[in-house]
Amino acid sequence: MTKNWWKILAAVLLIYSFIAGLLVAVPRLPILHETIRNLYFHVPMWFTMIFLYLLSVINSIKYLSSADEKHDFMAVETVNTGIVFGFLGLGTGMIWANFTWGAPWPNDPKLNGSAISTLMYLAYIVLRSSIDESQKRAKISAIYNIFAFPIMVVLLFILPRMTDSLHPGNGGNPGFNSYDLDSNMRLVFYPAVIGWILLGVWISNIRYRIRLLQHKF
Amino acid sequence: MSLIHQVKSLIAKELILEWRSRYALNGIVLYVVSTIFVCYLSFKGGIQGPTWNVLFWIILLFASINALVKSFVQEPAGRHLYLYTLASPQAIILSKIIYNCLLMLLLSTIALFFYQVVFSNQVQDLLFYFLAVLLGSISFASVFTLISGIAAKANNPGSLMAVLSFPVIIPLLILLIKFSKNAMDGLDRSVSYDEIVILLSLNVLVIASSLVLFPYLWRD
Numbered sequence: 001m002t003k004n005w006w007k008i009l010a011a012v013l014l015i016y017s018f019i020a021g022l023l024v025a026v027p028r029l030p031i032l033h034e035t036i037r038n039l040y041f042h043v044p045m046w047f048t049m050i051f052l053y054l055l056s057v058i059n060s061i062k063y064l065s066s067a068d069e070k071h072d073f074m075a076v077e078t079v080n081t082g083i084v085f086g087f088l089g090l091g092t093g094m095i096w097a098n099f100t101w102g103a104p105w106p107n108d109p110k111l112n113g114s115a116i117s118t119l120m121y122l123a124y125i126v127l128r129s130s131i132d133e134s135q136k137r138a139k140i141s142a143i144y145n146i147f148a149f150p151i152m153v154v155l156l157f158i159l160p161r162m163t164d165s166l167h168p169g170n171g172g173n174p175g176f177n178s179y180d181l182d183s184n185m186r187l188v189f190y191p192a193v194i195g196w197i198l199l200g201v202w203i204s205n206i207r208y209r210i211r212l213l214q215h216k217f
Numbered sequence: 218m219s220l221i222h223q224v225k226s227l228i229a230k231e232l233i234l235e236w237r238s239r240y241a242l243n244g245i246v247l248y249v250v251s252t253i254f255v256c257y258l259s260f261k262g263g264i265q266g267p268t269w270n271v272l273f274w275i276i277l278l279f280a281s282i283n284a285l286v287k288s289f290v291q292e293p294a295g296r297h298l299y300l301y302t303l304a305s306p307q308a309i310i311l312s313k314i315i316y317n318c319l320l321m322l323l324l325s326t327i328a329l330f331f332y333q334v335v336f337s338n339q340v341q342d343l344l345f346y347f348l349a350v351l352l353g354s355i356s357f358a359s360v361f362t363l364i365s366g367i368a369a370k371a372n373n374p375g376s377l378m379a380v381l382s383f384p385v386i387i388p389l390l391i392l393l394i395k396f397s398k399n400a401m402d403g404l405d406r407s408v409s410y411d412e413i414v415i416l417l418s419l420n421v422l423v424i425a426s427s428l429v430l431f432p433y434l435w436r437d
Contacts, residue, residue: 064433113388116384116387116388117384119383119384120384120385123380123381123383123384126377126380127367127371127377127380127381130371130372130373130377131370131371131372132372136370139433139434140367140370140371140434142433143363143367143430143433143434144364144367144381146426146430147363147364147367147385147423147426147427147430148384148385150422150426151385151388151419151422151423154388154415154419155387155388158415159388159391159392162411162415
């Protein structure tokens with residue numbers, strides 16, 4: 001029980017964010033209107049994805065320094081879960097963009113960046129499946145993972161800031177803090193982020209344990 | 218042997234090997250020239266503005282993937298083992314990157330020259346456009362060298378090389394296209410300083426991580 005408190009916390013936070021996210025009053029803003037509630041669902045997906053990829057890189061570094069297979073399993077399962085969250089982020093974003101920007105895929109650097117980073121991790125999966133020997137596979141995919149991660153950070157966080165973007169916080173648009181998050185929304189948004197991150201870690205943890213068992217027997 | 222000395226003799230080895238066989242060099246030059254010619258015949262009316270610029274970079278991208286995929290695949294495993302006993306892994310990756318930079322520089326200069334002959338020259342600030350091509354060659358070489366090392370270890374290096382390198386090169390390619398478009402339109406040079414700084418720092422990042430990661434790839 002003492003080890004599992006965070007899973008209960010994840011469930012509680014997610015239930016809270018669903019109920020409060022759909023029911024609590026939100027500021028009425030032009031264009032956005034009620035779709036602003038998607039903030040509680042769309043943005044946490046990206047936070048979770050980035051967090052899982054970061055965990056994966058940390059595990060890849062650990063694998064290279066220790067050659068312990070457990071780290072490799074954790075690295076690949078966090079990537080698998082991260083890709084799912086990436087697709088969920090793209091999906092929720094496309095629905096939102098359709099209502100506010102008029103098209104599901106406006107030519108926006110952040111959208112393109114996230115699509116490319118998803119391609120990057122799909123390439124990681126393809127690389128893994130093309131090497132048969134397990135130790136070699138673990139090592140080489142860890143190298144690619146570490147090599148690709150800083151470029152993904154540049155792609156997602158530096159390049160969009162240089163050009164005009166529809167997203168807040170880019171190209172001279174103000175960030176979250178200035179107008180679209182009033183204090184009520186923060187009370188829902190931050191628990192939602194923490195809840196989704198914990199859920200992501202939980203899912204990858206379960207998949208990691210399944211992989212560990214498959215490896216043993 | 219010090220690192221610099223090792224790097225020098227390894228680059229000399231690469232150059233001599235290339236010069237002796239020459240088929241790789243000739244093949245890739247012919248590849249670029251014929252691709253440009255195919256594009257010329259396909260775009261009958263000639264091309265203008267952004268298309269001119271983007272087409273050049275796309276041709277260069279595919280040519281460089283084809284040119285650099287062989288940097289590790291071509292060599293037999295026995296030679297790797299032999300080099301392993303002679304030089305440090307850092308010297309090997311550094312020499313490969315520098316050699317690939319030289320190769321790419323030659324290739325892209327030929328490509329740019331032929332491209333401007335066939336599709337009439339539309340670049341206003343030629344010196345800065347050439348700087349973009351120079352930076353592009355260095356970027357392609359530094360990114361693709363480690364990736365070709367990774368792809369060489371897998372079952373199907375040819376197609377894997379493209380899959381692995383496209384997502385990694387796209388941020389650099391976006392910056393290069395923007396930078397070269399500025400030069401093409403003859404905008405004030407200070408407009409492009411941001412791109413140059415980011416491109417240079419990305420290259421430093423990529424080369425540094427190649428130096429750190431290659432020893433793990435090498436030990437097999």
